[in-house]
Amino acid sequence: MALPKFLNELNPGFKYEVAEKPGGGHIKSCFACGVCTGGCPVAEIDDRYDPRKIIRMIMLGMKERVLSSDFIWLCSLCNTCSFICPQDVRFSEAMEVLREMAVKEGFVDPSFPKTLKSIESFIQTVRDKMVTSAVEKRKEESKVTPKEMLKEIVEKS
Ligand code: SF4
Ligand code: SF4
Numbered sequence: 399m400a401l402p403k404f405l406n407e408l409n410p411g412f413k414y415e416v417a418e419k420p421g422g423g424h425i426k427s428c429f430a431c432g433v434c435t436g437g438c439p440v441a442e443i444d445d446r447y448d449p450r451k452i453i454r455m456i457m458l459g460m461k462e463r464v465l466s467s468d469f470i471w472l473c474s475l476c477n478t479c480s481f482i483c484p485q486d487v488r489f490s491e492a493m494e495v496l497r498e499m500a501v502k503e504g505f506v507d508p509s510f511p512k513t514l515k516s517i518e519s520f521i522q523t524v525r526d527k528m529v530t531s532a533v534e535k536r537k538e539e540s541k542v543t544p545k546e547m548l549k550e551i552v553e554k555s
Contacts, residue, residue, distance in 0.1 A: 407460070407462055407463070408458060408459040408460065409459040409460075409461040409462075410459045411459070412456060412459045412460070412461040412464075413425060413426060413456050413457050413459065415461075415499070416456055416492060416495055416496070416499075419495045419498070419499075420495075421488065421491030421492060421494055421495050422491070422492045422495040424485070424486055424487045424488050424491075424492075425453060425456060425457075425487060425489075425492050426457070427485040427486065427487055428450075428453045428457070428485055428487045429485060430450055430453070430454060431450075431484060431485075432450045433482050433483060433484060434449040434450060434478075434479035434482065434483055434487070434489055435448050435449050435450045435451075437478050437479060437482045438478060438479055439474065439476060439478065440472050440473060440474060444472065446469065447469050447472050447473075449473075449479050449489050452464065452469065452470070452489075453487070453489065453492075456492075456496075464496060465496065465499055465500040465503060465505045466500075466505045470493060470496045470497055470500060471497070471506075471510075471514060473490065473493045474518075475490050475493065475494070476490070477490045497511060
C-alpha cells in the first residue's frame with residue numbers, strides 16, 4: 399500500500415540540519431509546552447502563526463512545508479519566546495537559521511531578506527518617532543518627568 403503523500407515528504411534529518419547550525423542547537427529540547435506561543439506578539443494578532451507548531455513541524459521533518467511557508471517571515475525576531483522558554487530553546491535564533499536555509503535552498507528570492515530588513519528598519523523608525531512624540535506631548539501636558547513617562551509607555555506596551 400502506498401504511503402500518504404504527506405509521509406513521503408517527511409525528512410527525518412531536518413531537525414539535525416537545523417540543530418547543527420549556530421542558533422539552532424537548542425531546538426531539540428522543546429517539550430511543546432506552548433509558553434512561547436502564549437507570549438508571542440505575532441501569534442496574538444495572527445492565529446495561523448504558532449511557534450510551538452513550527453517547532454513540531456521541524457521535529458517531524460516537514461522541511462519543505464516549513465521552508466516554503468510565509469510564516470517564517472512573519473516573526474519579528476523580538477526574542478520574547480527566547481526569554482520565556484523554560485527549556486532555553488531560543489526559537490528566535492532558530493528562526494534565523496530557517497530563513498537562511500530558505501534562501502540558501504532557493505525557497506525565496508535571495509533579495510527578499512534585504513527587502514524585509516529595510517521594511518523592519520522603517521517600521522522601527524516610525525515606532526521611535528511615535529514614542530518620542532508621545533513623550534513630548536505628555537511633557538507639555540504634565541509635570542511628569544520623561545523617565546516616568548517612558549516607564550508608563552513600556553508598562554502599557
Ligand atoms: S516555550 Fe520553549 S519548550 Fe515550550 S513550546 Fe516554546 S520552545 Fe518549546
Ligand atoms: S521572536 Fe518571533 S516567534 Fe518569538 S515571540 Fe517574537 S515574534 Fe514570536
